[in-house]
Amino acid sequence: MDSPSCKQKSLPIAYLTRKEQISCSHCLHSPFLNEHENATIYGKCNNPWGHGHNYTVEVTVRGPIDPKTGMILNLTDLKDVMQKVVIKKMDHKNIDKQVDYFKAKTSTTENIAVYIFEELKKYMSNPKLLYEVKVHETDKNVMYFRGEYE
Secondary structure (H helix, E strand, O other): OOOHHHOOOOOOEEEEEEEEEEEEEEOOOOOOOOHHHHHHHHHHHHOOOOEEEEEEEEEEEEEEOOOOOOOOOOHHHHHHHHHHHHHHHHOOEEHHHHOHHHHOOOOOHHHHHHHHHHHHHHHOOOHHHEEEEEEEOOOOOEEEEOOOOO
């Protein structure tokens, strides 16, 4: 029987979140709907000239705290990845026209969260640490995506 002193201690699991703010424009319009359906479903957000938001994007990583570094992930690494994906690719852009992903997907907040999550995974040294992307469209509307698919 193992004595308590022989058992290896588990590493604590922690969550680290970093926020960035971006401003971008878009028009909610689905190619799978006709003009009337788009106008009915998306209302004023279906304006063909577009509209903009000041989004707050929160990225959370989850993992064991490394006993050597005391970190889940170096915050500088997370900052750099968010700079590549969120700031450089989306900030002050018309995302429907300037981000290839949204040429085939309606740029809803749901799809924005999925896009950011999937792009972050491409650049992270350990994508398994990525836990959640949260996109604040307004003070009242927030979308979460955790990489789950049906």
